[in-house]
Amino acid sequence: MKARSLGKDGFVGEIVGFDCTKKSPAQMARVKELLFENRVLVVRDQWLSPQSYQEFMEGLGLTVCHVLQNFTVEGYPSILKISDYVAPDGTPLGVLDGGTYWHSDMSYLPDLGFATSLYAVRSSARSGGTSFVDLSTAWDLLRQNQDILAMFGCASATDALTLNVVHRFGNRQTRLDRGAARQELSQEQQSRVPGTVHRLLERHPATGRIGLFAPSGSAMEIEGLSEEQSVRALDQLEDAILGNCDVYTHHYDPGDLVIWDNMTTLHRGTGVHPTENLEECRLLHRINVNYVAVTL
DSSP: OEEEEOSGGGOSEEEESOOGGGOOHHHHHHHHHHHHHHSEEEEOSOOOOHHHHHHHHHTTSEEEOOSOGGGEETTEEEEEEEEOBBOTTSOBSSBOSTTOSOBOTTTTSSOOOEEEEEEEEEOOTTSOEEEEEEOTTHHHHHHTOHHHHHHTTOSSHHHHTTOEEEEOSSOGGGGTOTTSOOOOOOHHHHHHOOOEEEESEEEOTTTOOEEEOOOSTTEEEETTSOHHHHHHHHHHHHHHHHHHSOEEEEOOOTTOEEEEETTSEEEEEESOOOBSOTTTOOEEEEEEEETTSSOO
């Protein structure tokens, strides 16, 4: 098992020479260390059944089922199918376009400490990828920008530590752009994810570091500000992050397993275009785990 950096400043680590089906406790501990060090991990050349994939991720934390249970692997409610294949009758194989905007998975839930993994069961040259933004320097960026702090009603960076953000399942951009990507939920599904409140700056439950948390996607408004003020401030902050923080885009080869920490990253799907050609489609299996639900 060897690890090397793919990005700048320790952002994105690649693991080679490792078989997820034959992991040891020591190796799993090392994988978790690398996840917190690098924020994104790329594990190459894995050939995983749904069972072996789930067992590997259970070594990192407690699996958390997605609300879109209609797109899960049969018999595995914790494995969500992500695919660009659409049958001739219009039926999608999996989630198609729900995540092509910047967001942090599961930030609409009250708990903290979620990691996401995507395993490439199938992919092709035309298949879309996943882009990631490193939030590890975003707090420094915010506290040095007096204009953005003022938009949040903060006289100083210290005031930002107490800002509360209302999170709800969805994409904040749909408030201003009806054509923005969205994932529709039924009333029953919506009732299971009513939303929550997080600090704009949260303490990482594993490392203890203070950092900017999930300012995009499900971050809908700031408590104490109007909807218009909230959207304007959060959008301005998102633009500053995208213009100044490191970005990495992963293009999948079959057998790639990509794992990331939602506490310290934003991500979005890229180049997603529906296809009726099974030879050109992608199929990614997604699992979310809460890594503070097990001993670190």
